[in-house]
Amino acid sequence: MQVQTYRKALHLHCCSAMSLRQMAKMASVSINTARKIVSVAQANEWDWATIQDMDDRQLKTCFHTVRQQESGKVMPDWVAIHQLMQAKHQTLIQLWDEYRNQLKSAAYSYSQFTYYYREFLSKIDITMRQVHFAGDCVFVDYAGQTIPWFDAVQGKQHEAQLFVGVLGCSNYTFAWASASQKLHDWIEAHNQMFRFFGGVPATVIPDNLKSAVTTPGNDPAINKTYQEQAEHYGCVVVPARVRKPQDKSKAELGVKLATQWVTVPLRRQQFFSLEEINIALAELLEKLNRRSFKRLPGNRFERFQELDKPALKPLPAEPYEYGEWMAAQKVGPDYHVYVLNHAYSVPWRLVGERVEARVSPSAISLFHLSKRVAIHPRDDTPGAATTNPNHRPEAHQAYASRTAHHYLEWAYGLGTATSEVVQAQFHGKADFSISGSKACQQLQHLAKHYGNTRVEAACARALAIQSPTIKSLRSILLHRLDELHRSVHPAATLIPPHANVRGSDYYAGESRHE
Structure with missing residues (x-):
């Protein structure tokens, strides 16, 4: 089993109140594997922060997968099982436990029991009124109808997308206009929604758009950035099944109401930015949430304050940063x-x-x-x-630390002339210049070979002839020019006396012999 499957199952265990059956289904593992994962997590007293701090190898060594295959079992009475499941608070694992106690070794394992029960459900057509608990879930989707606005700078007409989020228990509705349905706007819409609610529900139920689900199907792959945001807020993403509108009925109804009470009135107005749209949208949204129910007492805002808000998880210290x-x-x-x-x-x-x-x-x-x-x-x-x-x-x-400052510290120990030559190697270059560093390394090699005193003298001579290069220094040292105590441009020496050389007195006379 891949280690990411363990992480997904542990995230569902730590950050949601799902049953083992739900967790196993979402993580695409057997119920026995899910039970073992939960058992290991409880035995080690893991929380999500501890699991995040473990790398893949550490996590994988904590688990061993075991699969059992059984045959010769007695099939339960699924009609009776299903009738019992209609009772409030009745769980499938309780019914399986009773079935196992009756048949002992002839009973199917819990994973097989649930598998065959799902097969039975797929053959009957039942519509059930869903009951959503306080703080349990929020349904999110984009409305089909857009809100036009005009960009005066670009001179173009744009269409704003309307993001809608509806809490399952109170029907408290959030809406926000964004430039597109791309990942960046999708993530920011969730940040805005959680801030609007002042807390985080346990589960987020999106549709299968690309920004949320990269691979839809029985085992949907959540966009990694979206999954990371869910982990940041401590909630779980459970996408609606493909072509199963009953999974997101609240979102469908929320989109319908938002379109009727928000989008349609806004489309009759002229806007010049998304900010203007969201300001006007907030006013209409307030009216929608305080509009009285037809069949229930109160309104969405009152039910939110009474039911959902106390049950929401607290917001983290900082909102999720998109990445x-x-x-x-x-x-x-x-x-x-x-x-x-x-x-x-x-x-x-x-x-x-x-x-x-x-x-x-x-x-x-x-x-x-x-x-x-x-x-x-x-x-x-x-x-x-x-x-x-x-x-x-x-x-x-050590090599990277050899900057101009490093070489100057060394050069000051030799003398002023050497430090001036080092500065010349970095003139007009960065302190970490590769060419300057290489030149100074060669200068250090010359000092090691010829001695500090000769190198200081050679540097002084090179500066005097305005050629403080490593090539000039090497030539000066090779030809021992640093040992000649004379100026760079020596004055002409006196010609020694000689019998054949005429002195100045000869030329001072009034006449001379040709």
């Missing part, structure tokens, strides 16, 4: 991975491993085995790199 997940990639030998054409570092021990990147507006988070291993401020400079020095091996950290 998109990038496909996993292998860490290169330079312990960096590319995210949106910019390289970010991870600990060097992860070279060759695969990491996932989460991109938010302000930060880049990198994960290995579902555990965060690095976080960097977001930088959209293409081709550049962001490196945490602590991610480098010790040898690389």
Whole structure:
């Protein structure tokens, strides 16, 4: 079994009040496996925060899957079982326990019992009035009808999408206009909805749009960003079944009411921004929630205050920050991975491993085995790199520390001329310039070979001839020019006396022999 299945089942156990049967169905595991997962979690006193702190390998070692196959069993009377299930608070596991006590070894296991019961239900056509408990669930969807608005800057007409959320127990309704139905707006709509409610229900029931469900079906795959938001708020996402409108009847009714009482009046007005739409929408939404029920006493707001609000989970300290997940990639030998054409570092021990990147507006988070291993401020400079020095091996950290400041500290120990030559290597360059560092490394090698005194003298001579390069210094030291105590441009020396050389007195006379 994949470790993500364990995480999904544990998330359902820790963050919802689902029965084992519901949890097993949502996590696509057998009831026995679900029972074992819950047993291990309870034995270890795990909460969701503890599970999040474990990586995939640690989590997987805690579980062992066991499957049992049984035959020669007696099939229950499903008609009688189904009639008993109509009673309030009656659970299937209680009926199975009675069935097992009667038939002993001839009884089916609970997983088989529930399987055959589902098969029986699929052959009958029953419509049941659903009962939603306080704080249990919220139904979310987009309305089909949009709200037009005009962008005066671009000179274009746009259509605002209307997000609708309805609490199952009180029917308290939320609506919010967004630019699109894309993932970013979908996530922000949920942030706005939870803030509007002042709390979080146990379950969110969306339709199967792409922003919520990447792969619909019997085992739907929740969008990873959406799942992360649900974990942040401590709720569970349970998508409605495909082509099963009864699963989201509250959402359908909420969309209908929002269209009638909010969208239609707003479409008769002229708007020039989404902010204007949401301000006007809030006023109409207040009227809708305080509108009296036809068949019940009170209104949506009063029932929300009385039933749903006390049962909602508290909001976290900070709202969820939107982030998109990038496909996993292998860490290169330079312990960096590319995210949106910019390289970010991870600990060097992860070279060759695969990491996932989460991109938010302000930060880049990198994960290995579902555990965060690095976080960097977001930088959209293409081709550049962001490196945490602590991610480098010790040898690389020592090499990276060789900046202009590092070499100047060394040069001051030799003398003023050497420090001026070092400064010349970094002139017009960054303190961590590779070319400047290489030149200073060669200068250190010359000092080690020729001695500090000669190098200081050679630097002084190189500065005097205005050629403070490593090539000039090497030539000066090689030809021992640093040992000649003379100026760079020596004055002409006196010509020594000689019998054949005429002195100045000869030329001072009035006449001379040709």
